[in-house]
Amino acid sequence: MLRGAGEDLPVEPLRIGVLGAARISVAAIVGAAQLTGARLVAVAARDHARASAFAAEHGVERVLASYADVLADPEVEAVYNPLANGLHGPWNLAALAAGKHVLTEKPSASNADEAREVRDAAARSGLVFMEAFHYLYHPVAQRILDVAGSGEIGELHHVEVHMEIPSPPDGDLRWSLPLAGGGLMDVGCYGLHLLRVLGRVAGGAPHVTGAAGREHARHRGVDEWLRAELAFPGGATGVVHSSMAADEVRMTAHLVGSRGELSAANFAVPGRDDRIRVTAGGSEREERPGLRPSYAYQLEAFTAAVRDGVPVPTDADDAVATAELIDECYRAAGFAPRPRSAPVG
Numbered sequence: 001m002l003r004g005a006g007e008d009l010p011v012e013p014l015r016i017g018v019l020g021a022a023r024i025s026v027a028a029i030v031g032a033a034q035l036t037g038a039r040l041v042a043v044a045a046r047d048h049a050r051a052s053a054f055a056a057e058h059g060v061e062r063v064l065a066s067y068a069d070v071l072a073d074p075e076v077e078a079v080y081n082p083l084a085n086g087l088h089g090p091w092n093l094a095a096l097a098a099g100k101h102v103l104t105e106k107p108s109a110s111n112a113d114e115a116r117e118v119r120d121a122a123a124r125s126g127l128v129f130m131e132a133f134h135y136l137y138h139p140v141a142q143r144i145l146d147v148a149g150s151g152e153i154g155e156l157h158h159v160e161v162h163m164e165i166p167s168p169p170d171g172d173l174r175w176s177l178p179l180a181g182g183g184l185m186d187v188g189c190y191g192l193h194l195l196r197v198l199g200r201v202a203g204g205a206p207h208v209t210g211a212a213g214r215e216h217a218r219h220r221g222v223d224e225w226l227r228a229e230l231a232f233p234g235g236a237t238g239v240v241h242s243s244m245a246a247d248e249v250r251m252t253a254h255l256v257g258s259r260g261e262l263s264a265a266n267f268a269v270p271g272r273d274d275r276i277r278v279t280a281g282g283s284e285r286e287e288r289p290g291l292r293p294s295y296a297y298q299l300e301a302f303t304a305a306v307r308d309g310v311p312v313p314t315d316a317d318d319a320v321a322t323a324e325l326i327d328e329c330y331r332a333a334g335f336a337p338r339p340r341s342a343p344v345g
Contacts, residue, residue: 014303017076017100018043019067019091020083021054024105028132029080030058032299035292044070067091067343071098078128078306081105085186086179086341089114092129094343096121101128101306103299107189107326108319110180111337115323119316128305130298130312131319133193137297139289140270141197144253147262149201152280154259156202159238161191161253163268164246167224174244175219180338182223184213184329187251188242190268192325194253195230195238197313203234205321211332214245221336228329240329270294 016038018025033040040060044067045051051063064070071079071094078101081091089109095102102122108131109115122129135141148156165187168174174181184192199205213226225243232238251268255261260280266273271293277286304310327337 011303011307014038014299014306015041015075015077016103017041017070017073017079018060019070019079019081021045021047021050022082025054025080025082026058027293028082028105028134028295029103029299031293032295035296036299036303038299038303041075042070042073068094071095071100076100078103078302084173084176084179084341085181085338086110086176087343088180089118090341090343092118093121096125096127096129099125099127101302103130103132103302105132106193106319107131107180107185107323108316109323110340112320112323112327114340115316115320119320122316128302128312129316129319130302130305131314131316131322132298133190133314134294134298135190135268135270136193136197136313137301138270138292138294140264140267140274140276140294143276143287143289144255144262144264144267145197145200147276147278148198148255148257152260152278153255153257153262154280156198156232156234156236156255156257158236158256159195159198159253160241160256161194161239161267162241162250163187163191164225164241164243164248164250166248167245170218175216175222177219177221178339179341181219182226182335182338183242183244184223184226184228184326185338186244187268188226188228188240188329189322189326190251191240191242191253192228192329193322194267195240196321196325198238198255199232202232202236204232206230206232206238206325208325208328208332209237211329213333213335215335223330223333223335226329226333226335228332
């Protein structure tokens with residue numbers, strides 16, 4: 001039910017169509033919808049049987065024949081795009097052209113040029129466009145920003161971020177250059193985004209000062225790991241370690257200031273580990289902001305943007321700035337920015 005003037009009525013559930021049956025969808029949209037009351041009204045995948053199984057298991061109301069059919073469905077008002085990286089840009093553009101609000105997995109496009117095209121389309125449409133850097137909507141991220149900006153650890157000097165996971169199978173789409181694969185695109189973008197956000201307390205946005213990486217032995221042009229060094233206008237430095245060839249999952253952030261330090265055990269997926277350790281003034285404390293999934297906070301923010309026009313920090317302009325930094329890292333490490341892909345499905 002919609003809220004009327006002067007009334008305090010429940011918000012009408014957001015009606016979402018899902019493109020594909022990607023693994024990330026289970027946590028990022030299915031679980032979030034269950035926690036927030038959103039409706040998953042349609043799904044399509046290139047493999048119809050897979051889409052049917054996904055719908056049956058996760059309570060999606062109907063299965064459609066193609067992604068285009070999801071965009072054409074009049075009951076779908078918003079689209080969630082968890083496709084391979086190279087398909088984010090084409091289907092984000094198609095969804096906006098179809099008049100749908102968009103929640104897209106990150107990065108929003110294969111490269112900065114395509115991200116600018118998506119941004120311009122979103123601006124023309126007047127629709128909500130949100131890039132799914134879900135971590136930023138969680139209280140853990142807010143505490144990182146609050147502590148860094150409060151002066152408790154002093155002036156920010158250095159930020160060290162590790163975004164590392166074990167190697168996906170050799171045939172995984174994340175190793176595909178035509179589909180904009182690579183470790184920086186898959187996990188490293190979180191670290192770059194966090195450094196961009198910390199620019200609020202470090203004198204402005206960071207720029208790349210150096211980078212190095214290793215190409216996958218069987219996938220030319222695709223980074224297995226990449227280490228990027230950055231500098232902020234205020235003098236602080238940052239390092240992002242990105243890898244899809246690690247021994248274990250590591251998603252940590254460590255901030256060093258002139259009077260103390262802050263460490264987050266898993267800033268990127270804080271619903272798995274919300275521990276924050278702050279050392280300052282001769283004492284140390286641990287904070288636990290909560291294990292509620294960041295995806296639920298994200299979907300609530302997306303719904304508020306669609307229903308009430310509440311701005312989101314990970315909008316299309318923010319997506320362009322992140323894409324520019326990704327491209328800058330790739331070039332500094334001797335890789336080319338990711339190529340654009342044609343829409344399929």
